[in-house]
Amino acid sequence: MTENVLKISGLKIAYGGIQAVKGIDLEVNKGELVTLIGANGAGKTTTLKAITGTLPNCRVEGQIHYSGQQITDTKSFELVKKNLAMVPEGRGVFTRMTILENLLMGAYTRNDKDAINADIDKWFSVFPRLKERSSQLAGTLSGGEQQMLAMARALMNHPKLLLLDEPSMGLSPIMVEKIFEVVRTVSAQGVTILLVEQNARLALQAAHRAYVMDSGLITMSGNAMEMLDDPKVREAYLGEG
Template sequence: MLNVQNLHVYYGAIHALKGLNFHLEQGEIVTLIGANGAGKSTTLNALSGLLAAREGKLEFEGEDITRTPAQDIVRRGVIQVPEGRKIFATLTVMENLEVGAYLHPDKAQIEKDIESVFKRFPRLKERRNQLGGTLSGGEQQMLAIARGLMSHPKLLLLDEPSMGLAPILVEQIFEIIRDINDQGTSILLVEQNAQMALSIADRAYVLETGQVVLEGDAQEILHNPMVMEAYLGGH
């Protein structure tokens, strides 16, 4: 479904991704793990068309999207839920969801989608007329994911969904991610909480300074001594 070949991305003079290679099959959850600055968010931003590739190739469903503008990548069904949630603080929950549906002008379909989002996130239904900025961190994360789902993603790019959340909420968010995947959406997950990410992923890639240093089945990576030492606190 997704094929990344020899991807090089720069921030000014900084060489952030140095020949990155990885792939994702339809229906998988693939996670990218690594320390801060390893290039995980940069990878998602390059896939979203928010950062230009200096070199390399990005393919989605067999088509080259390396030079495709961000809005057209969204139209193809690649949707990012960004780090830090980036919800619209001065819009209500409902308005945030409607913004997520801007690709689908069919009013009846939007209403259906909002109903299905509310079924998955009952808390958002209770808060539907509240401003996004007044929600708790966990509710904002739910809203960010729900807004992403309003665009009918084929591939959902999740950037640090558990950041800043209490452990009980982290478990809830990961259950939701697994459920979204069970409903047929492929997921590329970037996550500091390597333990949680590896527990729900099919496969994983470990990034260091813009390169893949390890890849494989998520369970194997979870029990790899190097990974345990570096990312799981030696447990």
């Protein structure tokens, strides 16, 4: 029997009179890489913020279950303790801290010092560019390097669920390929991932399953590779008529 790590039921989110999310159902099973694709303003980031308890003042209805527990009203810092990690849109690194200090912040709920050091070595081996610059301030890194750091920092938490919000945004094509290579590597290691991404082709190529979101609604879901061949998806999100 598949084990739900995340299950969203009937989620509605309204900012004042604007209904951003209109009653969606979504689930991510253990070990899956699931992607949520859609145009700008579809409600994808709002959905991630609802999961992580980082929404501004708004009305939220419906249920969000993480590892079998209802978390709709749980504070974000409590979710970090439950090994739910997010790499936000725009990366959100601590710019006045070094790379090494940023990684240690990712492990602030842990006290297993030897294992923390082993994890730092592990992610430095995945991101050798970060190792070379370990004492450099994060704010002086390029966008791609900051994205690598944000991902490594989140992975220091040993997440049961890793949320990635637009990891390729604003990056060069070479860096986008590198970031997706890491996403696939992390997924292959068994980390459960929910990926929000505008580069629909790369997202679908990396994912097991996919959801399409449009104007606050889930309009399609299914096997990611099959969606790559779906004429409606190709026309709307892959730029092919």
